[in-house]
Amino acid sequence: MKKLLVIFLLATLGYYTAVTFFDIGFGQPHFVKGVSPVKDIYLAKTQSPLTVSNAVTSIVVNFRGFDTLGEVTVLFLAVTVLGSVLYKNRHEVGKRSVFFSASSIVTSGSKLLFPAIILLGAYVFIHGHLSPGGGFQGGVIIATGFLLMLLAYENYSVSHTALSVVESLAGITFAGVGLLGFMHGGTFLQNFLPTGVMNNLFSGGIIPIIYIAVGFKVGAELTGVIYTVLHEKGESNG
């Protein structure tokens, strides 16, 4: 009876929530109503003073760069929390449990693919202000390259120290660029470099620098997550 009541209540709530959100019309041209919405200003300013061809990048890294710094921190914290929850003393870290080793097709294929994946990831985050993609996407692509290597070779290892150094340096670059803008222009994360010509690799001011830092950071962090989880030796005596 109680369960029925709960289901009924949830169904009613769900119905009305769904109706409300259906009326909003996501993805439709009339999605954003209101007088002078900020999206129009964003689109206009992306082209002229910023000269960036990817509007998403200009919003994520420039107009709302502070949010991105926060999101990068969220990821950093999530990795820290995961490491803290799964922490074991050094001598308790076991080998990975491997049910069956990878076939020779996977091992030799992954050797071939690994550099290509890393290159693609680097391309995606370096060209974040010119083409779709950016630091987060590029970082994830790089982490998948390491995942492939870890799956193919049982004893493939990544230096934990190196990962945390890369992670820290990338984070410091992001926050440091922000502070440089603060010293140069008076506001945090303000652009202090020339914006250049649209569609050139060296354009967009500080946007490429931040996106490269984000790419390194996300790549190192997600690789760290995969590595930590793979080396967790099951549930050993609690």
Added chain:
Amino acid sequence: MVGTPVLFIAIPLMAAFLMPLLGMIWKELVRIVPGLVLTYLLILAINLLDHVLVHGPIIEVIAGWVPPIGINLVFNAFSGFLVTLMIFLGLLVWAYSYRFKRNVDYEPALKYFLMLMMLITGSVGIVLTGDIFNMFVFIEITSISAYGLTAFYKGRNSAEASFKYVMMGSIASTFLLLAIMIIYSQLGTLNMADIARKIHLMNPTLKIVSYIFFVTALGIEAEIFPLNGWAPDAYAEAPGPVGAAFAGIVVKAAVYAIIRYTYTIFDLSGSFNFLILIGMITLIIAETAAIRQEKLKRMLAYSSIGQMGLVLVAFGFGTKEGVFAALFLMLNHAITKSLLFFSGSYLVYNSTEKNITEVNGMSKYLPITSLLFAIGAFAIVGLPPFAGFWSKLSVMTAAADSNMILIMVLVLMVSVIELVYYLRVVNRIYFFKKEENTQPQKPTVNALVVMLILGAAILLIGFYPDAVTGILHKASATLVDKGQYIHNVLSLK
């Protein structure tokens, strides 16, 4: 001026990214750096608050885009007061936990201090920001660090508590995002002042739906009944100083967010009565639950929930006196509940069950800690001459001013319940014989100093409330004046 509000976010983030590197040079640095950062921020906060009280609010623009295009931070008397309080408490929590457990390895210590610093930064960010999506990001930072700190002691119970918290917290994030989506789709802006200016254009149904989503999401962090299922477990299983940080910092930030939405952003007519209603329900349920608890930290957790209910009731009066009372309560609760968590965790330090019965006769072995716990207990109940007396008195006067006699009666009745369960513990500490299997643990020097500072603060506010009422009056005037807030933010060019 010595700095700007953005440093409250930038400096701790920089330090957090640096800490793993610094730890490679000298391991002790990961314990020292957060303290240095928090000390600097406390000095900065006091200076800025001093400046703001005289010269009016500081609106900081980020990335060079004026609101509503870019993100902005607002440091006025109200948010500045809360930021100063949070950083002060954060510094005390840091000092208390500097050597809380001697046997903690380097890596957990690094992660503990990182998460603690991020918890404080996230909460400060929630209070400072003037943008609803930016607030969402800071709520994420705060809650992820809170999950990690809850699960810091590995074990079944803390894992369960943390998992519960993660589940509730994820639901909170989802609701928050849905509410932000509704607002953005209707008004095309994310800036709080801009939303407040345009909110009358919004479809009333959608306005109510988004307000409810906001309150549901933030109510989970602010421990409003019935959304507080995670709180007692998390408080009981997290390390002692973390409980103090939850009660003193995180919950305050979430209550601030609810208040900001109710007072500044939305213009719904019934929302103040709604606050009184949920506050009253939370207060009564939590206090009656607290009296039945057998574990010390769970009892403190329920008491904390109840106090937050009372704060919401005081905010719900909607008058300047009500806001003043609520802020005074928040200040006293932050100081007092931290003291109770700090001293309480030493009273049951060596026990595994942390039952209330295990504090029996501790006054002979831990005289100062017991005395400080008693001061905290008396202060939170509202006995004169301690700090809590003045805040409860101001709630009563604010209620009387608004002609809410029934609220007064209920609050007084709940205070009696509070008195019963706190005096029960104090009675056990002083007049019971010590049980044989309990082992008292002497507090470390810095823990003792921290507790003495808090005890002194309670007595100072108790004997000389004028020390803080000036700031509180200005802060409450700032919150109530919605037009001035909108004007300050949107007049930037």
